[in-house]
Amino acid sequence: MRKTFAIGIGGAAGQGVATPGDIFAKIFSRRGLHLNAYNAYQSIIRGGHTFLTIRTGPEKVTNMGDRLDLLIPLNQDAMDRHLGLLTDGAACLYNSDTIRPGMGAPGVQLCPLPVSNLADVTRNKVAQNTLAVGAGLSMTGIGFQALEQVLAEQFKKKGEAVVSENIGIARAGYDFATANFKPFGWPLPMTGNRYAVMSGNIAMAMGGAAAGVKFYCAYPMSPSTGVLHWMASHARKAGIMVRQVEDEIGVVNMAIGAAHAGVRSMCATSGGGFALMSEGLGLSAMMETPVVVIDCQRAGPSTGVPTKTEQGDLWQMLGAGFGDYPRAIAAPLDIGDCFKIIPEIFNIADRFQSPGIVLCDLLLSEGRLSVDPKDLDFGPRIDRGELITEASLASGVNGDGAYKRYKITESGISPRAIPGVPGHTHTAASDEHDEDGVLISDEFTNPTKRRAMMEKRMRKVGGIEAVVPPPVLWGPRDADVTLIGWGSTKGVIEEACEILTEQGISANQLQIRWLVPLHGDAILDILRHTRHTIIVENNYSGQFARYLRSETSFVPDGHIRKYDGEPFMPHHIVEAVKEQLGGKSKLSVPAHEILV
């Protein structure tokens, strides 16, 4: 089992949960440790309850895990909610001036910090947070110097006095813990690596920059807004035009306009905004103008639970827009993959002149992960497809005779001239049109031409399938159980497989990254040789299970689903697998024990 250490910090929004979280994350990643952070919060600016989990360790950490080693409750509410989660060997650091501890389980160390004795609380409102960070570091066996450096960076803008005041407070917490609390049995190691800590939203935004996106627009909508924020703050350095638009209908159409004029163009939203975009997706496909749309799923339906995660938009993506048209839908497997998937899907969108959809979710969008900078390739392969520009025209490419924008070809792909290129004027229409762009929808509808154009566009479906690799099975071939997931559940299912194997149940994993094209035949080939299959997904109705069945007629032996807004933890899957292998159930809906 992977050795990890997890910290939970809980408090009200506005109490400063994020800052200690950021400090810990920075210290861990600079120590060469991997980390995964997930913040459970609500749609409130002040108040409520937020709970940040940071899990770290020398090997890859892919999910929040099952165990908390250190709890830092910033108010009584957080103490009352979470102390019961701690087990033998864990500790709870709290402000003994304001918080009464509850009854910890045997072996749980309660660590009271006399905050007003250690710091001037009238001067520094977040002294308890800083003291707790100092104390926590001491208990994990990390030297004070690391904290001193991060604090200096954190408060640099506020001046030397603020820096030294905070370092002083942190030092007091550090020393108090050294003198009074028992350190953890596993001092956190150090490795020679250094990692970047990033959210999925930042990863997708940077992935866009790497892909050569020149136009990004959005309407703010949780949990996708982080993409807009990164794009907006880095736009001028990256040479990207970023616009905030009046609504998501405007967003997708503006993005299509920019793409049509010849640049790579991207936008992001969540389910509600995507619903407004669906007519635009069809426009992209009909005009054969490539655009990439990111959907960061949150718990629906309707406004739903804006700050909670779900994989509930799959059928919306599959059915977005009316009529049949080629599209590509990819679900990133982790935060690093959020970066990689953007250039990949742009190459497909550009080459096949069709919309590309990235199906992300809150868990990845707002979660944070340590990523090796070497895995952030800002020079990926770029395939703009058959594009006619003034430059390509000058080099003699595609310069022959009468131009037909929607020329019928074997691949279904027709060379695309962008506005401004002499000799290639044409109209791109949302109406059905002939090869030369002339409408066949109004005055002279023509069943033969309509059929030919429909078949031309749909031939691209086969082309897209040919360039996207089929999924592969991870783990031993003859395992007792095969867990099937898609997108963001990759890490937690992987860890559940490891735990099951340790407990004597061999498990393997089929994780789907490309939802369209699905490669149904390849999936069937894999699943034909399995013993017991269970589909794991973060929604109520088993959206992927229904999709897989519709494409392949495959019916799994069981399902594990969660739709309470919180992500899976490894033990949820492990226990459900055991329950199902024991024949007790075919559908498990694990309860989330952390009350947030």
Add this chain to the structure above:
Amino acid sequence: MATAPAATNHVAMSDLKGKVDPDWCPGCGDFGVLAAVQKALVELQIPNHNVVTISGIGCSSNFPGFINTYGMHTLHGRALAVATGVKLANHELTVLVTGGDGDGFGIGGNHFVHGMRRNVDLLYIVMDNQIYGLTTGQTSPTSRLGMKTKSMPFGSVEAPVNPISLALAAGATFVARGFSAEQKHLTELIKQGIQHKGFSFLDVFSPCVTYNHDNTYQWFRPRVKKLEDETGYRPSDWMAAMEKSLLWGEEIPIGKFFERTDVPPLHGAEPVLDDGPLVHAGIRIPEDVTRAFVEELM
């Protein structure tokens, strides 16, 4: 279809003739708008490959198919959003947006208001016939109070929108109204709208001879009065323009209501475009810049 580069050639009316003839009803006001746009482009000598004509859906939105420029015939109400993207990706293009009153003031109302406040550099021509034509005659946002249509057979009880006042209030930097039967006047307004650096809004009375029997050529002719003929009218005076925009009935002003040139167009306000259009920018970001992006996260 143009098969030879026209960049160095003289632009003639024949260069701008579309692949098909308009399918509008005989007598439709939109013919006059099409002719005026073609004349304006010839008079301004703008090569057709540097023009993008973008429309939504409706009778008048079939416009891009009837003129030989780059064209986009987009979704109902969305032409301005698409056009904003086109202009920002390549601001060297001349962007014309054409459509009807239902398309622009009804389903596209949100983009209309925001396009104007953004001062996107384009000319937006609304062929305003005060009726839904392609759906065979329903009330539009500019249909007069009391007008009987298939969707409001007992007469509209909803006040119409005033496009000129709305455009002035939303911050359009060029606001004008034309009449499709006044060719020379309309052509002049189109030329000015194309040359204006910013959002140019041109509402054109373009009578529907099939479904609107109230607002006909005969109804408009004695009523329209050119602002250009009025001594002392200054289009730089926003308050005067607003006051004029409220006139309706026996006397209806046409012409340039308002123009200001002191507001930069959207593409001129964004330093990202300082080095030229995005479409000509290199796809890769310099390595020192991307390295700094990653460093921030470490």
